[in-house]
Amino acid sequence: MTTLPTPAPIDVTDDDDELTGFRRQLEEQLREREAFIADLDPRAAPHIDLVAWSSTQSALQVVAQINAALLRIDAGTFGTCSRCAGPIAPARLEIIPYADTCVPCHTDGTS
Numbered sequence: 001m002t003t004l005p006t007p008a009p010i011d012v013t014d015d016d017d018e019l020t021g022f023r024r025q026l027e028e029q030l031r032e033r034e035a036f037i038a039d040l041d042p043r044a045a046p047h048i049d050l051v052a053w054s055s056t057q058s059a060l061q062v063v064a065q066i067n068a069a070l071l072r073i074d075a076g077t078f079g080t081c082s083r084c085a086g087p088i089a090p091a092r093l094e095i096i097p098y099a100d101t102c103v104p105c106h107t108d109g110t111s
């Protein structure tokens with residue numbers, strides 16, 4: 001329902017509306033992951049259901065990444081690569097709002 005001021009490329013580090021949008025997106029994804037984890041919880045143990053357990057582990061990792069991204073929004077460093085300190089492309093953040101590295105660092109990374 002917000003009006004977009006200009007079609008110019010977004011600067012996620014200096015645009016409160018854009019940040020609010022990312023924050024909402026992150027909070028929504030956080031709720032989804034937490035519901036997913038809660039749903040799998042009764043059988044999410046390696047000796048009960050390995051698939052549920054590993055799904056829970058990856059969801060927990062994403063939850064940690066989402067929480068870190070929310071902290072970066074508060075700290076004013078959201079959209080800045082944690083490795084090279086360069087900007088993270090908005091297109092990347094639209095797909096993975098909790099990304100903490102730019103594409104070159106991500107593809108170059110060891111993880």
Ligand SMILES: [Zn+2]
Pocket residue numbers: 081082083084085086101102103104105106
């Ligand atoms: Zn980088």
